[in-house]
Amino acid sequence: MQMNEPVDVAAKRGTCPVCGIGCLTKSHVKDGVVIKVKADHKSSMPADCPRAGQSLAYHNHPDRINFPMKRVGKRGAGQWQRISWDQAMDEIAARLAAIRDQYGPEAVQTLGGSYKGPGDAACWRWSSLFGTPNIMHLGKTCGSAEYNAQWATYGEIGSPAGRPTPGVTKCAIFWGYNPPVPQGVGAAKLIKEARASGTKIIVIDPRRSETAQLADLWLQPRPGSDGALAYGMIHIIISEGLYDKEFVEDWCLGFEELKELVAPFTPEKVAEITWLSVEQILEVARTYATHKPGIITFGLGTVHQGRASNATVFGKAYLRAITGNLDVPGGDLFEEQPEHARFREEMYWDKLISHPLRTRDNINAHLWPIASVRGMQASREAMAKVHPLGVGAAFYQMCTSSTTLCSAILEQDPYPIKAVITQGTNSLVALANAKRVHEALASDKLDLHVVMDHWMTPGAQLADYVLPATDGLERPNLGAAGGMWGFGNWFTAAERTIPPTHERHDDYELWKDLGNRLGQQGYWPDTLEGWFDRLLEPSRLSFSELAARPMAALFPTPSDGKRYEQRGFATLSGKVELASGLMQRLGYPAMPQYEEPVWSPISQPELFKEYPLVVTAGAATKWYYRSQQRQLEQMRKQHPYAFLSIHPDTARDLGIADGAPVYVETPMGRVRQISRYDDALHPQVVHADSCWWYPEQEANEPNLSGVWESNFNMLIPDSPESLSFAGDANLRGHICRVLPI
Ligand SMILES: Nc1nc2c(c(=O)[nH]1)N[C@H]1C(S)=C(S)[C@@H](COP(=O)(O)OP(=O)(O)OC[C@H]3O[C@@H](n4cnc5c(=O)[nH]c(N)nc54)[C@H](O)[C@@H]3O)O[C@H]1N2
Ligand SMILES: Nc1nc2c(c(=O)[nH]1)N[C@H]1C(S)=C(S)[C@@H](COP(=O)(O)OP(=O)(O)OC[C@H]3O[C@@H](n4cnc5c(=O)[nH]c(N)nc54)[C@H](O)[C@@H]3O)O[C@H]1N2
Ligand code: SF4
Ligand SMILES: [Mo]
Numbered sequence: 001m002q003m004n005e006p007v008d009v010a011a012k013r014g015t016c017p018v019c020g021i022g023c024l025t026k027s028h029v030k031d032g033v034v035i036k037v038k039a040d041h042k043s044s045m046p047a048d049c050p051r052a053g054q055s056l057a058y059h060n061h062p063d064r065i066n067f068p069m070k071r072v073g074k075r076g077a078g079q080w081q082r083i084s085w086d087q088a089m090d091e092i093a094a095r096l097a098a099i100r101d102q103y104g105p106e107a108v109q110t111l112g113g114s115y116k117g118p119g120d121a122a123c124w125r126w127s128s129l130f131g132t133p134n135i136m137h138l139g140k141t142c143g144s145a146e147y148n149a150q151w152a153t154y155g156e157i158g159s160p161a162g163r164p165t166p167g168v169t170k171c172a173i174f175w176g177y178n179p180p181v182p183q184g185v186g187a188a189k190l191i192k193e194a195r196a197s198g199t200k201i202i203v204i205d206p207r208r209s210e211t212a213q214l215a216d217l218w219l220q221p222r223p224g225s226d227g228a229l230a231y232g233m234i235h236i237i238i239s240e241g242l243y244d245k246e247f248v249e250d251w252c253l254g255f256e257e258l259k260e261l262v263a264p265f266t267p268e269k270v271a272e273i274t275w276l277s278v279e280q281i282l283e284v285a286r287t288y289a290t291h292k293p294g295i296i297t298f299g300l301g302t303v304h305q306g307r308a309s310n311a312t313v314f315g316k317a318y319l320r321a322i323t324g325n326l327d328v329p330g331g332d333l334f335e336e337q338p339e340h341a342r343f344r345e346e347m348y349w350d351k352l353i354s355h356p357l358r359t360r361d362n363i364n365a366h367l368w369p370i371a372s373v374r375g376m377q378a379s380r381e382a383m384a385k386v387h388p389l390g391v392g393a394a395f396y397q398m399c400t401s402s403t404t405l406c407s408a409i410l411e412q413d414p415y416p417i418k419a420v421i422t423q424g425t426n427s428l429v430a431l432a433n434a435k436r437v438h439e440a441l442a443s444d445k446l447d448l449h450v451v452m453d454h455w456m457t458p459g460a461q462l463a464d465y466v467l468p469a470t471d472g473l474e475r476p477n478l479g480a481a482g483g484m485w486g487f488g489n490w491f492t493a494a495e496r497t498i499p500p501t502h503e504r505h506d507d508y509e510l511w512k513d514l515g516n517r518l519g520q521q522g523y524w525p526d527t528l529e530g531w532f533d534r535l536l537e538p539s540r541l542s543f544s545e546l547a548a549r550p551m552a553a554l555f556p557t558p559s560d561g562k563r564y565e566q567r568g569f570a571t572l573s574g575k576v577e578l579a580s581g582l583m584q585r586l587g588y589p590a591m592p593q594y595e596e597p598v599w600s601p602i603s604q605p606e607l608f609k610e611y612p613l614v615v616t617a618g619a620a621t622k623w624y625y626r627s628q629q630r631q632l633e634q635m636r637k638q639h640p641y642a643f644l645s646i647h648p649d650t651a652r653d654l655g656i657a658d659g660a661p662v663y664v665e666t667p668m669g670r671v672r673q674i675s676r677y678d679d680a681l682h683p684q685v686v687h688a689d690s691c692w693w694y695p696e697q698e699a700n701e702p703n704l705s706g707v708w709e710s711n712f713n714m715l716i717p718d719s720p721e722s723l724s725f726a727g728d729a730n731l732r733g734h735i736c737r738v739l740p741i
Contacts, residue, residue: 176301224733230315306730
C-alpha cells in the first residue's frame, strides 16, 4: 500500500457510469463518496476504453440534472420549477390516464435510443402493461433491418458480435462494422490474432477504419451501394459454382429466384455502381466462398442506408446461407435463446398487452408491417417450432420509426400520438430530419412530453417534465446489452457502488411508480434489485448471489452448431427461405430488388451535378458514445468539434485548408463543421460527424444548445420512401456539397 492512500477505503465493484455498455469497475469509496474508479480487469470490457477515465467527471459534473423539474413557461423557454418526485409522478400519471381514456393507450409513445441499461426493458414492460405498442429503441436507431432480414430468411441470427474464432474461422468480412471502436482494443487484438492464425480479414467500409487498417483486403464502396456489391458477390459465387451445393439443395428454398434476382449484377455493372474495381469484386466473392468457415458481421454502415439497406442486409443473409456458413463453428454460429433470464418472457407482447382500450397496431403497421405487432406475431409463429417461447426476433423488430412518430403527432396519421415519454434519447440530435422532430416535439398537439436523462438535452428543453436518472455508479446493473434486449445469452451483474445521490432515481423506478399509479399494482417489484431477482429466476441465482461471484457473469452453454439438422430452421417452412414466406405474408416481395438511396448519384443524376460528393455520417468515434459526453472537458480536448473528413485533393480544389470551417450541404440545408484531411477517402466521398450539439451554449429556444449549428441529422430526409423495409432511417449515403466558409 502506498503511504498516502487513505486507510478506510474499500474497493467496491460496480458499473462504469460513462456509457450504456456498463463495464464492470472497482471503485474506492470514502465516507460514502466515490473517490476513484478503475476498470475491473475481470470484466469483458476494456481498461483501455478512452472514455473510462472520465467516470468521476461524469458522475459529479455540475451540469447533471439532480432534481425533478416542471416547466412553468412556454415550451423551450427554459423556465423550470423544482418539484418533488411524488408530485411529478402523480401529475404525469393523471395526464397519461386522461390521454388513455380519451385517445386509447396507443396515443402514448415511449422513446429510448442507444443501449442504456435496465431502463429500456422496464420501459417495454410498462408499455405492454399500459397497452401501447408504440415504443422506439435501438431497434430503430441502430437499424433493425439487418436482424429482420436474418429472421425473415433463416429465423435466427448468426454471430451478432462478429467475432472470428482464431484457428477456425478462415474468412471474416467486417461489413460496415468497426469493432475496435465499439468494443475496444480487445477487438483489435482478436482480429490480429485471427489474422495471424490464417483468417482472411476483409473489410468493406468507405473509410479506412481501425478495422480496415488490420485487413488483408479492404474495399471502399460508394456509401449506400453495398446492396449492389452483395448481389454481385452472389452472382459470382453462383456463376462460378462456388456455393455449397449440398446445403442449398437440402436446406434452401428459392435458389432459382435468387439466381434470377442477381443475374443483372455482373462484376462490370457492380463496379460501375459501387466505384470498386472488377478485380476487387471478384476477389472478395471468391475469397469468401473458398475460405470456410467464414463470418459476415452485422454493421451499422450497412443498415443505415434506408431503402438501399434492403438489398444489402438480405444480400448478406443470402451470402451466409448459400456458402453453407450458417450455424457452423467458426462461421455464423447461431445465438441460443437466453437460458439464464426471462427477458423474452417479459417481451411476450400479445400476452402482456391486454388493455381493453387497445385496438390498434403500432403507428408503423400500415407502412412497414414487419415492424408491427402483426409482423412480430407472424415472426414468432415461424420461430415457435424451434424455440418454445419463439420471441427472439419478435420483440426487437416491433419498434416505431421517427418518421411516423412525427406524422402521428403533427397530422394524427394514422392516429394521434398525444404523449411522448423520452428516456435516454437525444431526439433532436440523433434522429433523421431533426427539424421535423423539433416541430413535432414543440407542437401544441403534443399534450405531454416527459424526459428522463442525465443532462438537459435540446429535446429536454421542450419537455413538460424533466426527471433525473441515476448513473452506473448509483444503480445496480444486470449487464450485457444482448441479454437485456432479449437475445444474446450472457449477463454480468454488479451492485450499486453508492446509493443514488441528490434526487436521481433509477430509470426502472419511473416505470414502477407510474405503473403503480395506473393499475399495474402487483406487477412491479419494489426495487431494481428485486426485479433482477425475478428476471434471473431461471438461473436459480439471486441478483446479489450473481454479483458476489468472483466472476460475476453467466455465459451461454457452448454450441457445436448445426442444430437445424434436428429441429429445422426457425422459419415457416423449417428451411432457409431465400424467398421469404414471412415477408410475403406481410405483403412485401419475397426478395428485395436493389434500390439506390433517395439522394444518390444514380437516383438523382441531375441533383448530383449540384451536389457532387457523397457523404456518410456518424461512424462511431472513440471519445463519444453517439451524442453523449460533449460536456466532458477531456473528451472535448480530444475531439473538440464536428469534423468533416475530406480527401486533400478535393479540399484543395474547393479552396479548403485542413482545419478550416466548412459548410456541408444537402438539399435540406447546411451545417458547419471543421475540415479534416483524410487521404484514404475516395476523392468524391466525405464523412461527417453526426449527433453534434454544444451543451455549453445557450440552452433555450431558439438556440437549443447549438443544435442547429453542426448537427448533420437536420440534413437527412425521413420520407417514408427513403426508409428501409423495417422503417429504419437513411442516415448515411447522400449526395452533398462542401463549401469553404
Ligand atoms: N447521421 C447519423 N445519425 C445517427 C447515427 C449515425 O451513425 N449517423 N447513429 C444512430 C445510432 S446507432 C444511435 S444508437 C442513435 C443514438 O441516439 P440516442 O440514444 O438518442 O443518443 P445517445 O447519445 O446514445 O443517448 C441519448 C441520451 O441518453 C442519455 N442517457 C445516458 N445514460 C442514461 C441513463 O442511464 N438513463 C437515462 N434516462 N438517460 C441516459 C444521454 O445523456 C443522452 O442525452 O443515434 C443514431 N443517429
Ligand atoms: N466508442 C463508441 N462506441 C460505440 C458507439 C460510439 O458512438 N462510440 N456507439 C454504439 C452504438 S449506438 C452502436 S449502434 C455501435 C455501432 O458500432 P459499428 O457497427 O461499428 O458502427 P459505426 O462505427 O457507426 O459504423 C461502422 C462502419 O460503417 C462504415 N460505413 C459508413 N457508411 C458505410 C457504407 O455506406 N457502407 C459500408 N460498408 N460501411 C459504411 C463507417 O465508416 C464505420 O467505420 O457501437 C456502439 N459503441
Ligand atoms: S465508457 Fe463505456 S465502454 Fe468505456 S469503460 Fe465505461 S462503460 Fe465501458
Ligand atoms: Mo446504435
